Amino acid sequence: MQFPTEVLRVLTDPRTVIRDDQVSVPFEIDRPVYEQLNKVLKEMGGAWDGRKAVRAHVYPYRIEEFMRQCLAANDYPSKYEQGWFPTPPALVMQVCDLAGIYAGMTVLEPSAGSGAMAGEIARRGGIVDAFEIDSRRVEILREQGDARRVVHGDFLAADPLDYEEPFERLVMNPPFANGLDHIKHAIGFMGENSILVSIMSQGLMWWSDKATVEFREMVDEVGGDIQKLPDDSFAVCGTSIRTCLLFLPGYPGGPLRTHEWHMRQPRQLDLFAAA
Ligand SMILES: C[S@@+](CC[C@H](N)C(=O)[O-])C[C@H]1O[C@@H](n2cnc3c(N)ncnc32)[C@H](O)[C@@H]1O
Structure with missing residues (x-):
C-alpha cells in the first residue's frame, strides 16, 4: 500500500527518529495527519508506547532497515498481507x-x-x-x-x-x-x-x-x-x-x-x- 502523502512527508522528515525497533516524531503535527500516521504505523505492526521515556511506536522487531525500504519504495505491506x-x-x-x-x-x-x-x-x-x-x-x-x-x-x-x-x-x-x-x-x-x-x-x-x-x-x-x-x-x-x-x-x-x-x-x- 502507498503511504498517504502527508504520512510519507512526516516519516521522511530528517527530524523523525527511526531507530532499532522504534519510530518517534519529536515535533508537532496536525491531528488528522497524526491519526493517519498512527494508523499506518499500527498496520505495520507497531504499538504506541506513551511512557515519557519512550513516546514512540514500538515494534516487536527491528523496523529501521525495513522502514527505509518501504519509504524508498513508497509502499508498505500491511501485516495482514501475505x-x-x-x-x-x-x-x-x-x-x-x-x-x-x-x-x-x-x-x-x-x-x-x-x-x-x-x-x-x-x-x-x-x-x-x-x-x-x-x-x-x-x-x-x-x-x-x-x-x-x-x-x-x-x-x-x-x-x-x-x-x-x-x-x-x-x-x-x-x-x-x-x-x-x-x-x-x-x-x-x-x-x-x-x-x-x-x-x-x-x-x-x-x-x-x-x-x-x-x-x-x-x-x-x-x-x-x-x-x-x-x-x-x-x-x-x-x-x-x-x-x-x-x-x-x-x-x-x-x-x-x-x-x-x-x-x-x-x-x-x-x-x-x-x-
Ligand atoms: C509469517 S511470515 C514469516 C516470518 C519469518 N519466518 C520470521 O521469522 O519472521 C510469512 C512470510 O512468508 C512470505 N511468503 C508468503 N507466501 C510465500 C511464498 N509462496 N513463498 C515464499 N514466501 C512467502 C510472506 O511474504 C511473509 O514474509
Missing part, C-alpha cells in the same frame, strides 16, 4: 532449540520474512538458504547478510530436485492461510535424517478435512509431535492468532515425500521439448 507476522524473539529461540541447530548445518527457511529466524540460525552457525516472495523483505534479507542464499520467489514453485542435497534442518513460520501446503512442499527438501520445525495455525491440531487428518496421522507415524503454543505467542505483533509448533523428524523408508523420495521417482520425459 501472512507476514515476524516471529517474536522468544519463539525464534524455542524453534531453533527444538530443531537442534548446530554450526555447519544446512538450514532452509522457506518463508523468511525480514529474517527473524534466519538471523538466529546464522548466529548459531547454521548455513541458511532463504525464500521470500515479497521484494522489500528480500532486500532486507540480502542487506542483513545472514543467509548463504536468498531466493526471491514463490517457495511453492521451487523444485526440490534443483538441490543436489537435502537440508539438514527446516525451520518455518509460513503464511497461516496455506501453511499446510508450505509444510508439505518443504518435506521435499528434507532428508530422511533431517528435522522440520514449523509454527502453524492451531487449526492443524483439530481441523477435520481429509488433508489435515492424513497429515496428523503421518506426523504420528514418523514419531513427530504437534504442541499447542500459548494463546498470546504473537501478541507482541498485535495479533491474537493461535498457533502450534510442529516437530517432524525424517523417517528412513517412511511415508514422507522427502528429497530422497523425489530422487527415487522416475524423471518425467519432456515429450514436448524442442528436438
Whole structure:
C-alpha cells in the first residue's frame, strides 16, 4: 500500500527518529495527519508506547532497515498481507532449540520474512538458504547478510530436485492461510535424517478435512509431535492468532515425500521439448 502523502512527508522528515525497533516524531503535527500516521504505523505492526521515556511506536522487531525500504519504495505491506507476522524473539529461540541447530548445518527457511529466524540460525552457525516472495523483505534479507542464499520467489514453485542435497534442518513460520501446503512442499527438501520445525495455525491440531487428518496421522507415524503454543505467542505483533509448533523428524523408508523420495521417482520425459 502507498503511504498517504502527508504520512510519507512526516516519516521522511530528517527530524523523525527511526531507530532499532522504534519510530518517534519529536515535533508537532496536525491531528488528522497524526491519526493517519498512527494508523499506518499500527498496520505495520507497531504499538504506541506513551511512557515519557519512550513516546514512540514500538515494534516487536527491528523496523529501521525495513522502514527505509518501504519509504524508498513508497509502499508498505500491511501485516495482514501475505501472512507476514515476524516471529517474536522468544519463539525464534524455542524453534531453533527444538530443531537442534548446530554450526555447519544446512538450514532452509522457506518463508523468511525480514529474517527473524534466519538471523538466529546464522548466529548459531547454521548455513541458511532463504525464500521470500515479497521484494522489500528480500532486500532486507540480502542487506542483513545472514543467509548463504536468498531466493526471491514463490517457495511453492521451487523444485526440490534443483538441490543436489537435502537440508539438514527446516525451520518455518509460513503464511497461516496455506501453511499446510508450505509444510508439505518443504518435506521435499528434507532428508530422511533431517528435522522440520514449523509454527502453524492451531487449526492443524483439530481441523477435520481429509488433508489435515492424513497429515496428523503421518506426523504420528514418523514419531513427530504437534504442541499447542500459548494463546498470546504473537501478541507482541498485535495479533491474537493461535498457533502450534510442529516437530517432524525424517523417517528412513517412511511415508514422507522427502528429497530422497523425489530422487527415487522416475524423471518425467519432456515429450514436448524442442528436438
Ligand atoms: C509469517 S511470515 C514469516 C516470518 C519469518 N519466518 C520470521 O521469522 O519472521 C510469512 C512470510 O512468508 C512470505 N511468503 C508468503 N507466501 C510465500 C511464498 N509462496 N513463498 C515464499 N514466501 C512467502 C510472506 O511474504 C511473509 O514474509
